[in-house]
Amino acid sequence: MTMGTKVSKTAIGAFVLGALALLVAGVLVFGAGKLFTREHTYVTFFDGSVKGLSIGSPVTFRGVKVGQVTNISIIADPATRRLKIPVIFDLEPAKFKGTRAEFQNDPQAVESAVKELGLRTQLQMQSFVTGQLMVSIDFFPGTPANYVGLIKKYHEIPSIPTPLEQLQKTLESLPYKEIVDNLNRMLKAVDQLVSSIDARRTTRTIEAAIRDVQTLVRNVNAKVDPLADSLTRTSGAAEAALNETRETMAAARGNLQELADTTQDTLDSAQAALKQSEQTLRAYSDDSRLVIELNKTLRELSAASRSFRHLSEYLERHPESLLRGKTGAKGE
Numbered sequence: 001m002t003m004g005t006k007v008s009k010t011a012i013g014a015f016v017l018g019a020l021a022l023l024v025a026g027v028l029v030f031g032a033g034k035l036f037t038r039e040h041t042y043v044t045f046f047d048g049s050v051k052g053l054s055i056g057s058p059v060t061f062r063g064v065k066v067g068q069v070t071n072i073s074i075i076a077d078p079a080t081r082r083l084k085i086p087v088i089f090d091l092e093p094a095k096f097k098g099t100r101a102e103f104q105n106d107p108q109a110v111e112s113a114v115k116e117l118g119l120r121t122q123l124q125m126q127s128f129v130t131g132q133l134m135v136s137i138d139f140f141p142g143t144p145a146n147y148v149g150l151i152k153k154y155h156e157i158p159s160i161p162t163p164l165e166q167l168q169k170t171l172e173s174l175p176y177k178e179i180v181d182n183l184n185r186m187l188k189a190v191d192q193l194v195s196s197i198d199a200r201r202t203t204r205t206i207e208a209a210i211r212d213v214q215t216l217v218r219n220v221n222a223k224v225d226p227l228a229d230s231l232t233r234t235s236g237a238a239e240a241a242l243n244e245t246r247e248t249m250a251a252a253r254g255n256l257q258e259l260a261d262t263t264q265d266t267l268d269s270a271q272a273a274l275k276q277s278e279q280t281l282r283a284y285s286d287d288s289r290l291v292i293e294l295n296k297t298l299r300e301l302s303a304a305s306r307s308f309r310h311l312s313e314y315l316e317r318h319p320e321s322l323l324r325g326k327t328g329a330k331g332e
Contacts, residue, residue, distance in 0.1 A: 015190070026046065039090040042069070044121040046085045048165050048189040052133035053123065058090045059135045060124075067091040069135060075150050086151055089135060114157060118143055121159045 050072065059067035071088040091110075113119040118141035126134040137157070145158045 030067075039067070040090055040110070041088060041090050041154050042157050043086050043147040044086060044157045044159045045150070045158055046123060047082070048084050048088065048161065048168075050123065050133065052131045053135070054132075057126070057132065059091065059136050059137065061137045064095065066095040076149060077148065081297050084148055084150060086148075086150075088154060089134060108155070110157065110274070111155060113139075114145060117141065118145075119157060120145075121157050121311050123162055146176075228269070234258075241316075 053069065053072065055069055055072060058065045059069065067090045069087055071086075073086055075084050075086055076082075077084050110119065117139050119137065120140045120143060122136050122138070122140075123133050124136040124166045126132040139238050140160055147158055148157055149156065171330045
């Protein structure tokens with residue numbers, strides 16, 4: 001193209017429009033639409049190591065990505081003379097659908113959630129394989145809101161330590177030296193106690209006691225078998241004697257009943273004969289010698305009959321008295 005050649009205005013216009021189209025497409029592709037996304041920036045501070053956290057790490061709320069980390073640095077806290085790690089991140093309020101409109105329009109709504117609902121940040125493991133971390137946001141009511149306040153440019157969301165960091169702090173606060181000293185004193189006391197005991201004498205005493213117990217057991221075993229045999233024989237003899245006694249009592253009861261019946265019949269016959277004799281002798285005088293003797297004989301015979309009747313009744317109630325004799329119970 002020479003200096004004299006005229007440049008086409010149409011070509012220049014087409015080139016400019018093409019460049020603008022490419023620019024817009026690049027913004028849409030590489031910016032992933034963030035040019036038109038509203039974001040709020042916040043800061044949080046961590047005390048421990050943030051190894052595994054990097055710029056671009058996700059910020060999640062119960063597993064849902066709601067933002068990303070934009071800056072990580074180190075700052076000294078002049079009040080405590082300790083180093084703090086501020087992590088700056090962006091949140092997309094539009095991710096929280098159904099929330100109040102002021103949350104999406106006013107970043108101070110997050111401060112209200114921090115004070116009223118316990119909104120806190122916490123480092124969590126994103127991948128156990130790579131060791132990458134992420135910032136998790138959630139509600140932890142009842143936890144203190146520890147503001148650091150070293151960066152005033154952004155609204156701060158307080159952080160809480162991870163369970164591992166809490167355990168590490170607890171372990172660091174343990175008085176290891178005192179624990180070790182106490183263990184050493186206890187071990188020394190146990191050693192002195194063991195040393196003060198005559199182990200050899202104690203061993204001999206225990207062995208003697210064991211031998212005595214073994215001898216006692218052998219003696220008991222030696223006497224148990226004869227005693228058991230004797231008890232068995234005594235039990236058998238007692239059972240045989242009891243059976244024999246039962247048979248004797250049954251036989252005696254039958255014989256006694258027959259004897260009582262026979263004797264009673266005899267006494268009744270004698271009494272009847274005497275009564276008849278008494279009627280026959282009434283013709284005689286009452287003061288005659290024969291009548292007096294006869295009356296005496298009748299009275300003695302009646303008494304004998306009553307005594308025999310009582311004896312029969314007693315033997316009926318107590319047949320064992322034929323073997324053991326009459327007991328001394330009253331009224332018998």
